[in-house]
Amino acid sequence: MIAAAKRWLRWPLTRFGGARPRFAAADGRPDIGFLADDSRHFDLFAEWLHAEWSAPRGESLEQRRTALRNQMRVDRLPVALIAYWEGSPAGIVSLRQSDLHTRAHVGPWLSALYVDKPFRGRGIGRDLIGATLSLAAWLGHREVWLFTTDRRSFYEELGWERMPPLPAELRQTPLPDVFRHAVSAGGGPAAGSGAPRPPA
Ligand SMILES: CC(C)(COP(=O)(O)OP(=O)(O)OC[C@H]1O[C@@H](n2cnc3c(N)ncnc32)[C@H](O)[C@@H]1OP(=O)(O)O)[C@@H](O)C(=O)NCCC(=O)NCCS
Numbered sequence: 013m014i015a016a017a018k019r020w021l022r023w024p025l026t027r028f029g030g031a032r033p034r035f036a037a038a039d040g041r042p043d044i045g046f047l048a049d050d051s052r053h054f055d056l057f058a059e060w061l062h063a064e065w066s067a068p069r070g071e072s073l074e075q076r077r078t079a080l081r082n083q084m085r086v087d088r089l090p091v092a093l094i095a096y097w098e099g100s101p102a103g104i105v106s107l108r109q110s111d112l113h114t115r116a117h118v119g120p121w122l123s124a125l126y127v128d129k130p131f132r133g134r135g136i137g138r139d140l141i142g143a144t145l146s147l148a149a150w151l152g153h154r155e156v157w158l159f160t161t162d163r164r165s166f167y168e169e170l171g172w173e174r175m176p177p178l179p180a181e182l183r184q185t186p187l188p189d190v191f192r193h194a195v196s197a198g199g200g201p202a203a204g205s206g207a208p209r210p211p212a
Contacts, residue, residue: 032086033150035093035143042102042136044143047092048084053101057094060104060126083108087151089120093143095127095136102131105140107147112159112188114180120148122158138170149195156195159188167191 035044047057054077062076083092083106090108094101104126111121122144127136148156160167168174172191181188 033146035139035146042095042097042134042139044093044095044139046084046086047080047094047104048086050094051084053094054080056101057092057104060128061124064126065124089151091147093140093147095140095143097131097134097136100131101128103127103136103140105144107144107151107156111157112190114178114184114188115157115159115190118155118157118192120151120153120156122156137166141170145193145195154195156193157190158193159190161186161188164189 032046032049037043047054058073058077058080061080062071062073066073066076080092083090085091090106092104092106095103104124106123107120108123109119109121110116111119111123122141125137125140127140145156158167158172164174167189172193175190175192177187177190181190
């Protein structure tokens with residue numbers, strides 16, 4: 013009851029009209045919602061993503077902020093989802109139309125999954141992935157793709173199907189491991205959420 017009240021307060025826009033998918037939340041599980049509905053910790057999320065992926069590529073924090081700002085959407089891609097753990101910002105993930113130039117014809121793609129270090133190992137990454145699949149289903153997609161260069165076992169253990177590499181990918185260093193996950197009507201939107209369809 014208290015958790016439900018906290019959740020109602022945390023995602024203010026979701027309580028009007030309900031034109032959003034709801035992601036299952038329960039005690040001992042992260043609270044997941046749209047960055048578009050809660051930008052209080054926007055700077056922190058941008059800093060995480062910049063440190064993990066942009067800075068090593070020589071990209072600026074401002075570039076990352078611009079990209080993340082573009083993901084403050086709900087019913088069309090790209091979309092960022094965020095996770096809280098007991099009120100603290102804990103993780104983020106994106107669903108975007110494309111992510112790997114060798115596979116421009118498939119999508120959407122789960123991208124930039126990040127769980128802050130103190131919160132790892134609690135199932136937040138797994139729940140963010142589940143929420144992303146629910147979001148993809150809600151948006152009418154049948155499958156979700158991703159690639160990783162160093163987390164192959166993580167996605168294998170979560171039931172993702174590893175796809176054979178394309179010749180162009182075999183020439184890349186490091187080699188991208190490409191995964192696909194089907195999105196079924198039963199896989200999302202979140203069970204029992206009563207989530208409506210987005211506008212056509
Ligand atoms: C990878 C990452 C998202 C995992 O987040 P997390 O919240 O710690 O993951 P979870 O707690 O949900 O773990 C889910 C399962 O995967 C396992 N797992 C977690 N990290 C793993 C890893 N690096 N390799 C293999 N398995 C892993 C967990 O043991 C758990 O298994 P279980 O369900 O049997 O207990 C997090 O470590 C992270 O943000 N890393 C830096 C960014 C990154 O690498 N992102 C992924 C890019 S492809």
